[in-house]
Amino acid sequence: MSFVEIIKQPWPWYLAGAIIGLIVPLLLIIGNKTFGLSSNLRHICAACFPANIEFFKYDWKKEIWNLFFVGGIIAGAFIATNYLTNPNSLIINANLKSQLQNLNVNDFQHLLPNDLFSLSALFTIRGFVLMVIGGFLVGFGTRYANGCTSGHAIMGLSNLQWPSLVATICFMIGGFVMTNFILPIILKF
Amino acid sequence: MESVKQNISIDNKAVELLDETSACINHSEKRESKFSLLKYTAVGALFGIVFVKAEIISWFRIQEMFKLQSFHMYGVIGTAVITGVLSVAIIKKFNIKTLQGESIVIIPKHFSKGQIYGGLLFGLGWAMTGACPGPLFAQIGTGTLSVLVVIASALLGTWTYGYFKEKLPH
Numbered sequence A: 001m002s003f004v005e006i007i008k009q010p011w012p013w014y015l016a017g018a019i020i021g022l023i024v025p026l027l028l029i030i031g032n033k034t035f036g037l038s039s040n041l042r043h044i045c046a047a048c049f050p051a052n053i054e055f056f057k058y059d060w061k062k063e064i065w066n067l068f069f070v071g072g073i074i075a076g077a078f079i080a081t082n083y084l085t086n087p088n089s090l091i092i093n094a095n096l097k098s099q100l101q102n103l104n105v106n107d108f109q110h111l112l113p114n115d116l117f118s119l120s121a122l123f124t125i126r127g128f129v130l131m132v133i134g135g136f137l138v139g140f141g142t143r144y145a146n147g148c149t150s151g152h153a154i155m156g157l158s159n160l161q162w163p164s165l166v167a168t169i170c171f172m173i174g175g176f177v178m179t180n181f182i183l184p185i186i187l188k189f
Numbered sequence B: 001m002e003s004v005k006q007n008i009s010i011d012n013k014a015v016e017l018l019d020e021t022s023a024c025i026n027h028s029e030k031r032e033s034k035f036s037l038l039k040y041t042a043v044g045a046l047f048g049i050v051f052v053k054a055e056i057i058s059w060f061r062i063q064e065m066f067k068l069q070s071f072h073m074y075g076v077i078g079t080a081v082i083t084g085v086l087s088v089a090i091i092k093k094f095n096i097k098t099l100q101g102e103s104i105v106i107i108p109k110h111f112s113k114g115q116i117y118g119g120l121l122f123g124l125g126w127a128m129t130g131a132c133p134g135p136l137f138a139q140i141g142t143g144t145l146s147v148l149v150v151i152a153s154a155l156l157g158t159w160t161y162g163y164f165k166e167k168l169p170h
Helices: A003-008 A013-031 A039-048 A060-083 A094-102 A125-144 A149-158 A162-186 B002-021 B034-053 B059-066 B072-093 B114-129 B133-141 B147-167
Strands: none
Touching: A013 A149, A013 B034, A013 B072, A039 A060, A039 A125, A039 B133, A039 B147, A060 B034, A060 B133, A094 B059, A125 A162, A125 B114, A125 B133, A125 B147, A149 A162, A149 B072, A149 B114, A149 B133, A162 B059, A162 B114, B034 B133, B059 B072, B059 B114, B114 B147, B133 B147
16 A cells, blocks of 8 residues: 555544644644644634623634634645545444434435535424524534633643643533434424 | 733733633743745645544444444543644753753643533533544544534534633633
8 A cells, every 4th residue: 555545544543633632732842832722712702802891802813823823723624535535435433323323314424414414404402402502512612611621631731730631520521411312302303 | 011011911911811811822922924834734644644544533433432342542632642742742851952942841731620510511522523622623624514503503512611711610
């Protein structure tokens, strides 16, 4: 296999994990920046809809580096999708697949199932709940928790911060409860 | 000279205000040019490629994680944390400076009950959307434009938090 064919395959967890972990020192060294993505949602609110709310009154322009970082994420995802395309279809755990098929989720070709995440799905109850309520919980919860998977689970734990460990454990509890107990009900609608 | 001093003190106050509430802030004193900011775009692009190539932004991978049906996401996050812990320890031990010669500052995280309440709420949303904030942006790059709706909702969620912040338990 040529090098290009190899990088077109799905990347193993240890490679992905090591690269993500190295982003922590990379951002610190190139500009004294701490890794964390959810604050961008706050910066966008501060820039576009501050509405005289105290929480959005700060110099968001000083944080603009993080929006440049997000621009890179979008560009990188575009490059990987269009030029480093995996020639094989997505491998999904067989149990998950049959559980989802029983709940009438049938698209396993995309990173997100079209049955739930598309403009037409937005007009179904389950699609609306997942996209709109789910998105709201991501934005509200991360800011309330003062960070997300990158800011707490990766940056905070890298710096051995116990509040970040509390946050990470709570992220996981919320996820377990949703996937195992609530999602099967939502998907019925 | 007087006005310069005043500016600096205002700036510091702004930084302190932000520190209380934001997990991730800019500790560099220097303003960077647009061109210099592109280095963060380059690092972001690497991150975006990893997100897609390791399928971290797949809704199915997140479901597998929360159903304990796959080791993949645990491997990714675990390796990232170990790499990050070692990197930060090395930076502290050898007092490594930034490329601009500044000392590296990492503000400690303060505990608040928000990490519990907000953490649980975000966890619910993470499993629903199959994405945390980073992957949400990456999904746009893959061409899944319906995710713009999810991002708009996430912005509304953050805005709502800002609006009710003082009334919420912390």
